[in-house]
Structure formats: structure tokens, C-alpha cells
Amino acid sequence: MSQNDKISEFYDEYVARQRRIGVNLRHQSIFQKVQNVGLKRNHNVLEVGCGIGTFTSLIIPYIDEGSITAMDISPKSIEVAKHDYESSNVNFLAQDATAYDFKGELFDVIILPDVLEHIPIDLHDGLFKKLSSVLTHDGFIFIHIPNPVYLEWCHKNKPEILQVIDQPITTDILVENTYKHGLFIEELKTYPIWVEHNDYQYIVLRKNNYQDFNRIIEYPPSFLDKVKHKLNAWRKK
DSSP states (O other): OOHHHHHHHHHHHTHHHHHHHOSOHHHHHHHHHHHHHTOOTTOEEEEESOTTTTTHHHHTTTOSSSEEEEEESOHHHHHHHHHHSOOTTEEEEEOOTTTOOOTTOOEEEEEEESOGGGSOGGGHHHHHHHHHHTEEEEEEEEEEEEOHHHHHHHHHHOGGGOOSSOOOOOHHHHHHHHGGGTEEEEEEEEEOSSSSSOOEEEEEEEETTOOOTTOOOOOOOOHHHHHHHHHHHHHTO
């Protein structure tokens, strides 16, 4: 059995647990943060690793003027998602994002909601090459992962809660597999959800060439600047 088959089989069997848990604080936190970063109602969104559509269910009513492509490697998960969250603005696909042919389709926002740590690291290079190629010029990639330090702690102290692949994704690994594909980290923040000492991270990636550095910020003069200007004008008289 191939590695992909093992992963797919694990998440086929993981469906019952996902259904039992449903939407929780982690999903709500991701939704709020991706909105804060810039998710708009008319965006074309790609969700990688959608599972049974738990997080997708939060963005389906929000993206009422755009569209959602949600994919997962587990056929059973996608079958459940299609049944539970049928909507005209979402297309659920049982596909491996690292190998799927998007046929020229572009996305304004790409979301990886706690999935990157479950994709073998040796596939990250190809994954981000693919994601960069389908990201619009001014779009962004939103990644949510466990804090790698916390995940390392789990490997030592709570291995029973880990999934079939659960790798700590340190920032150096992320940079190595993103920067060479024209992506840079615009924002990275570690914050708490379930434990006090920051158990999760979110990362925002954008394309290196989306900025216009010719646009200068024009600040209004401060009160002190105005006083200095008047004094200088008075001295010249």
C-alpha cells in the first residue's frame, strides 16, 4: 500500500470522529482570522484538506458572491461533505492537491486549515509550487497549523492524540518550500486556543511581486511640525 493510500484510508476512518466533534473553537478561530486578513464575499477560494467539510460549512454562506473549491485526499470524507453541505457555490473534490490539474483556474484565497502538518514534508515543495501557480497576483495563502514546539511536546507526551502523519512544521521548513516559488511570509503569529502557552500558529503567504514599493505613505504634518514651520517662517522675515 502506498503512502497516499495509507493516508487516505486513515481519513476515511476518521470521518466518524469529525462528524462527532463538528464545528469547534478552532474552526471558528480560523474563519475569523482569514476574514481579518482579507477574505471577501466575492473571492474564488481553494480549501486544501477540507475533510468532511466542517470548516467549509462556515465559509459557504459567507462566499455568497464567489465560489469554493474544497478538496481532500479521502473519498469517504468528500462523499460526506457533498451530502451534508450541498451548495451551488462549492465544489467538493476527492483529489490530492499536490497532483491535481487545476487547468488554469486561479484563486484569490487558498486556505490550509490544519492540514499542512499531515502532508509529508517531501511533498511540500511540489505543493507550494502548485499553489503559487494558481494564486492570483494579489491573493494570499492562509495556513493554520499547530505550533511546532507544541506538536513536538505532543509527540513526547501525548502520542495517542496524533494522526497518521503529524509533523512539526518549523518556520525554516516553511520558508525553504515557499520562498523559491515566489511566496513570502507576510504574517506569522503564534496564539492559544486550547492551552495557555500558544498551541497554534497562522501564517499568511503572498507573492513576492504583488507589492508596489513606489507608493509612498503621505503622513499629515503633526502639531509640532506645524509649529516648527511657523517658527522657521518667522525667522526668515
